[in-house]
Amino acid sequence: MDTIDLLERCYPGRRAELKRDILRRxxxxxxxxxxxxxxxxxxxxxxxxxxxxxxxxxxxxxGLVAALFFAALDDQAGLRERYMSDAQTLEQGVQALVHSYVDWVDAQPEWARFQFQARYAVAKGPFAEELASRNKARNRQLREWLAGPTP
Structure with missing residues (x-):
C-alpha cells in the first residue's frame, strides 16, 4: 500500500498543511x-x-467529522479500484473486494476505527445526502465492473 499519508493523498500540497494538521489531531x-x-x-x-x-x-x-469520514471513504475506494483493475473473473473480483478492504483496515487502523464510529453520525447528520450520493457513485462503478464490458 502507498506509503504517503492518507491526508496527504486527499489534501496534497503545502497550502493544505493546516487543514491536514487539524484533521490529524x-x-x-x-x-x-x-x-x-x-x-x-x-x-x-x-x-x-x-x-x-x-x-x-x-x-x-x-463538517470536521464528515471531512474525516469522506477522506477515509475515498482512500478506501481508491485502493478497491486499484485491486479491482487487476481482476479478470468474478472470483478475482470478490477476492479483490475482500483483500482491498482487509488491507486498508490493516494499513489504516485509526482511520478504520474512526470510520466505524462515524458512519452513523454522517448518515444521520447534515451530510447524509452527500454520503448517499458518494455511495451511489461507488456502487455504480462496482455494478459496471460486475456487468462486464459492453458488446
Whole structure:
C-alpha cells in the first residue's frame, strides 16, 4: 500500500498543511474521546490553532467529522479500484473486494476505527445526502465492473 499519508493523498500540497494538521489531531481526539465527547475546544487545543481556523476549513464539528469520514471513504475506494483493475473473473473480483478492504483496515487502523464510529453520525447528520450520493457513485462503478464490458 502507498506509503504517503492518507491526508496527504486527499489534501496534497503545502497550502493544505493546516487543514491536514487539524484533521490529524481531530482524528486522534475522536478516537480517544469518542465523537460525541470531543469538542471543538479540545481539537483547537490539540492543534494549537484558533477556533476560527477550524470553522473556516470545516464549518462546524459535523463538517470536521464528515471531512474525516469522506477522506477515509475515498482512500478506501481508491485502493478497491486499484485491486479491482487487476481482476479478470468474478472470483478475482470478490477476492479483490475482500483483500482491498482487509488491507486498508490493516494499513489504516485509526482511520478504520474512526470510520466505524462515524458512519452513523454522517448518515444521520447534515451530510447524509452527500454520503448517499458518494455511495451511489461507488456502487455504480462496482455494478459496471460486475456487468462486464459492453458488446
Amino acid at each position: 481531530a482524528l486522534a481526539c475522536f478516537n480517544e474521546q469518542g465523537i460525541e465527547a470531543t469538542t471543538i475546544e479540545m481539537i483547537r487545543a490539540a492543534c494549537d490553532t484558533s477556533v476560527g481556523a477550524i470553522y473556516h476549513h470545516f464549518g462546524n464539528k459535523e
